[in-house]
Amino acid sequence: MHKTNTTSFLKWAGGKRRLVTSLDKLTPTSVDRYFEPFLGSGAFFFHLVQSRKQFKAYLSDSNPHLINTYREVRDNVNELIEILMDHQIGYHKNGEKYYYSVRDNQSNKTNTESAAKFIFLNKTCYNGLYRVNKIGNFNVPHGRYFNPKICNKEKLID
Ligand SMILES: C[S@@+](CC[C@H](N)C(=O)[O-])C[C@H]1O[C@@H](n2cnc3c(N)ncnc32)[C@H](O)[C@@H]1O
Structure with a gap:
């Protein structure tokens, strides 16, 4: 490293x-x-x-979604940042409503989109928890943050 x-x-x-x-x-x-x-x-x-x-x-x-996220940060960081910026804009317009629309959207995603979703939920869910239900769907409620930094370019690029 x-x-x-x-x-x-x-x-x-x-x-x-x-x-x-x-x-x-x-x-x-x-x-x-x-x-x-x-x-x-x-x-x-x-x-x-x-x-x-x-x-x-x-x-x-053991969490494959976490590992996918690290891989995408390593291999596709620019595309990942673009998608995260879109999430950041969507979240700042609609907060909680946007959070649940992303969380509960189970449509197929590219690995980069999945990684962006993972980071988005991590930054906006309750206490940054990771929890899924019996069928593997993320079920942590919305957190209460003022202006969370969803796309931290410097950290992702470094
Ligand atoms: C508390 S975190 C690790 C903290 C980290 N080492 C640090 O420096 O901050 C524990 C991690 O272990 C993973 N984990 C739990 N059981 C596991 C297992 N049997 N094999 C591999 N990973 C596991 C979880 O998915 C979770 O991401």
Whole structure:
């Protein structure tokens, strides 16, 4: 991985952001390979990217929608940003109504559209929670945020 100013672009319940300093003390100063099987928002991984020399990272998570999102950020960030900008405009016009229309739209999507939906819901749902019902549909209610930054270009591009 290359050194950047990146921090996580997602909120995540149980994220290790507050534990980063303690975990850092337990981690070698020079990292050759890093295995993160429970990636979530990658708080500790992004900390290592900033604080260690270049290393090889093996990142995984059982949530396929999360993994798709990371892949799209890596491979199709410009298209992803365009779709997120549209969500940002739609949300700022219609807030809660727009949130539920996106959340409950189950039509087929490209991987990039799915990743944009994932980030949009993460930024606007209650507490950034991720929860699905028995048939796999995201069912977290709308959160209460004033002017959430749905498309954070800098974080996505870094
Ligand atoms: C609390 S988050 C991880 C936080 C992250 N390591 C950090 O640095 O902030 C836990 C993640 O583990 C994933 N997970 C839970 N059970 C899993 C399993 N059996 N195999 C792989 N991932 C799993 C969840 O999808 C979730 O994204």
